Amino acid sequence: MLPRFDLTDPKAALSLLEDVTTNVNQIQDSVLEAILSRNAQTEYLGGFLNGQVDKQSFKKNVPVVTYEDYRSYIDRITNGEPSDIICDQPISVLLAHSGTSAGVPKFIPLTAEELEQRISFGSLYRALLYKHIKGLNQGKCLTFYFVTGEIKTVSGLMGMSMITCILKRVNTTNSFLWDKLQVSPHEIATCVDTTQSMYCQLLCGLLQRDNVARLGAPFASSFVKVIKFLENHWHELCSNISTGSLSDWITNAQCVSGVGKILTAPNPDLANLIEQECSKTSWEGIVMRLWPKAKCIEGIITGTMAQYIPVMQFYGGSLPLISSWYGGSESFVGVNINPLCKPSDVSYTIIPSMGYFEFLEVEKDHQKTCHDPAENPVVVDLVDVKIGHDYELVVTTLSGLYRYRVGDVLRVTGFHNNSPHFRFVGRHKVVLSIGMDKTYEEDLLKAVTKAKLLLKPYDLMLMDFTSRVDCSSFPGHYVLYWELGSKIKDSKFVLDPNMLEECCLTIEESLDTVYRKERKYDKNIGALEIKVVRSGTFDELMNFSVSRGSSLSQYKTPLSVTNEESLKKLEANVVSESFSRKTPSWELHEMYPGR
Template sequence: MLPRFDPTNPLACMSVLEDVTSNAKQIQDSVLEAILSRNAQTEYLKGFLSGHIDKQSFKKNLPLVTYEDYRSYIDRIADGESSNLICDRPISLFLASTGTSGGYPKLIPLTAEDMEQRILFASLYAPLVFKHIGRLTEGKSLMFYFVTRESETASGLIVRFMLTCVLKSVNPSNIFLWDRVQVSPHEISTCVDTSQAMYCQLLCGLVQRENVARLGAPFASSFLKVINFLEDHWTELCSNIRTGRVSDWITDAQCVSGVSKFLTAPNPDLASLIEKECSKISWEGIVKRLWPKAKCIEAVVTGSMVQYIPLLEFYGGGLPLISSWYGASECFIGINVDPLTKPCDVSYTIVPSMAYFEFLEVEKDHQETGHNPTKNPVVVDLADVKIGHDYELIITTFSGLYRYRLGDVLRVTGFYNNAPQFYFVGRQKVVLSMDIDKTYEEDLHKAVTSATHLLEPHDLMLIDFTSRVDSSSFPGHYVIYWELGRKLKDAKVEPHRHVLEECCFTIEKSLNSVYRKLRMNDGTVGPLEIKVVKRGAFDELMNLFLSRGSSVSQYKTPRSVTSEEAMKILEEAVVSEFLSTKTPSWEPREMHSGR
């Protein structure tokens, strides 16, 4: 675990980071020893270890598990059984995962001690941003945060999303610390009405535009939701600024109270300035134009967020994109020690105090090594990973997860002191498959990115995408749903048919050799199809997942959909359809260039 330190002292934070990364192997061994000795008498560990808590017994006897393997223990605790089924400390609440992969959130156990560790972890990366980006202290942060309504299990345990948990853990006596660094008041960030919270955070940010040193949101996608919301509401925001009065539909007491601290008088000059910028034919650089003293945009831009980098760069007007840290509901994991790295090259340094980390080696085509991976998986410790190799991350936590497969594939890029650094490759999950072909998330991202270059001459941008397999006719085929946006207000929303047909073909020829062989040789897979959907279709898709318990701040668009409800939303939004008119050639080549 992280040692106690003063999180407001940058030197203390940097000292701890240097120490834990320099002594990575020793810390990992002590973390595992502490977890096993504490939890030796839990039902789960006793069932496998029979009282033996040495590392060798742990690796030999405990299986690698997924959430589904573990669900029965979670359900029993949720229904009222004791936390000591899996953990010696009381489970204070369950964290809800984003849930977009399987459709509904998973419940992840969290102890009060683990929560304290996560808050300390977040303190470690803050000094790095200030170290690499000058003059941030001359202003405040306009970070867009949104809470989600909490729920309870049958036994009364609270279920929250991680960001909601963090925002609600702010001690009322320390609100002044929040106000010292954040533009928008804490009370607005904890409003459960997302639309009102988003509107009021934007209003506070615009009124104090000269005091904004950086902007951001937890994920690139959530920051772009804010930009999209601004595009729809800027005239109303300007009206509020011009009159000095917030709109009547803002009724939440927290939002009204928060806004009233800044919207104190009419400001027609500011309203006119904002109107002038937002009325221009292009919104390129709108963030930099509206907030001229901003030094960076901070949001996760790795993994499934890579697709949004071009949009962020378009709206950001040259502002650096900072992807500070990597974590999951199950565990906080790594920090970006070089915040100014290009988004496509971001590597995270593992913080070895946060959990016991193991690495399941993954071959270049995302297949686990070994003839029988379930029986003889190749699993190595943190100190034994190799640069250039891909691994699926396995975690063992203080809150009761043991050899838990996180599902994330990481590529080791180097070391910071003695702690490995890694590039986030994607999820260890097939997103599309018709036959023996297997298209993974990373493959799909790369293929779609290749195709979007064809849109640039037409002043169009890809806003979002997802996919599915259509087996309703023979041969079945891949379907990609695209929502397109304009760089210029008078640009056509859709280019000529031949451009989209070429996009279909570009995606196909970018996919792996197995897919291309099936397309070319035996017709097992039909021509790939792009379906362009109307503006706002992906907001409707997001609303579906929010209705199932997901969170705006943590929501990630699923890169493939299987549920009837999701497909119905997308199909009803289709405005045009295009098929690949050429067949990609097959040739033996590496499925993932550059690996």
């Protein structure tokens, strides 16, 4: 487990980081030993181990599982059975997994002990930021957090997002640390009305613009949505600042109380300054213009979040984008020890104290697991991974997850001391498929990234996108929904159909040889289609998901949409449709070298 240290002392955090990344093998063995010795008699582990608590028995007898394999135990706990069926300590909260786009929540168990570990984990990457970015300790953070309502299960356990859980815990134990680090009062960040919360967090940030040393949100997508919200509300925000009074529609008691601590008098000079910046023709670099002392923008920009990097760079100007850490509801895993690296070079160093980590090797080219989990696969230990290889993460935790497949594919890029660096590749799942073709997250993101380059001459940006397979006619084809934005403020752009057709072809040319063969040679796939949707469409999708229990802080636009209500919203907002007029290139030797 992560040793105790002074959360307010960056030097202590950096020293600990060096220690845990050096003694990796010893720490991993001790973590597993602690987990097994404490939980071997639980119903779940006892059924596999029969009293044996050694590492070899664990690897031989405990299966690698997915959530569906585990769901019955979680369901029993939510329905009132004691949590000791999976864990020796009481489960204090059930984390609603961020991947709930299908509308069926996944609950991940968490104990109070592991929650404290995760809060301590935050001090590790904060110390790295202070080390690499000078001046951060001379100001505070404007980090946009959003909580969700809590779900009370039959057992009385509460289900909530990870962000909500941590913010609630901070309020009871580390409120002094929050006040030291954040410009927005805690009560505003924990307001469940996300619209009022977002407005008031922006207002607090603008009022204290000279005290903001860094900005951010848990995910890049959340930060982009905040800036788009600012575009629509800056007139009103300036009015509040100028008059010293809060808008009447802000009625939430937490927001009113929080803003009241900061909005204490009229400040027309500040309002005029903000108005001058927001009124300019372009919003390029608006973040550094509104917050001139900011040193960076923080938020996860890897995986599916990479699509937002160009938009973040446009709004952020020359401010570096920092992707600080990697983890999820199942476990906090690693930190970025080189926070000032290029967004495309971000890797995370595994912190071996945070859980017991194993890795299921994945074929890089085809994203297929080398070993069938149903056949008791060979799983690689943390110290045995190889540079350049892809792996699916498997975690074992103190909170009752055992050999649990997270679903994330990670690529080894190097080592820090004896702990490996991993680049997040994507989720281990197919997002689009019609026949023999299988397009994975990484494939689709790379293809769209190439197509986005064609937007530059038109001063357009891809603000958000998703996709689906349309099999309503034969042959079926891929459909991409694009929301575009102009780099010129209030500009009404005209879409060039030739450009969009070229985007379609560029995407098809970037997909793998199986897709291109099925498309050109076998004629089993129809021409790829791009449907441009109205501005604000993806905000509608987000609001729809949030209304069904998702957290705005953890919301990610799904790369593939199957929900009927979401598809209806997309289709209702289509303003342009374009197809590839040409077929992508494909040669026989691509699939059969030497022929």
